[in-house]
Amino acid sequence: MKSKGTAILTALLLGITLMWTSPIAEAQPPYAKWGKIAMQQTMKTYPNAKVVDYLHVGRKTKTPTTSEETFKLLLQENNRMRALLVHIEFETKTEKVLKVRFEETR
Template sequence: MVAILLTITFATPTDAQPPYAKWGRIAMQETKQKYPHEQIVDYLHVGRIQKTPTTSEETFKLLLQEGNRRRALLVHIEFESRTEKVVRISFEETRV
């Protein structure tokens, strides 16, 4: 007699990552490289726009802190829509 053990895993909505998660990780990694002495204390996905027929842009707002000083930073990640290859990453300081 052969016993077969099946394990079925059901994904719940809380397990699913949003479509912008990959870009959020990139935004935080690049910010840590550019601002190594500041901590990221908050994170917001602003949205995605279609820049050209072939490129899109994800924007994130990160709140950085160094000591008592806080600043807000917009991180724009432009990428090829079809291949998701990063074209450009830019940083823009904004109001907290």
């Protein structure tokens, strides 16, 4: 016969395991792929900067076949802070990246 404490511990561990393996826990927002590209391209262009904040601004349709995801990143390089908009233009159906554009902002 198991003790009450062992049963509670088993139930708790089972609950944690289900939470970690549940699809809900692993779900990512639809813009996650584009955010990763924005970060990678920013690090290539600003190799000495550190990204200290990140915001998904949104997606817009550019033409009937292309879209654009925009992110705002706050970069720190030495003692200088810089706000940067990263625009990623891509083919809507294939998601092929066409252009990545940087725009310094406030």
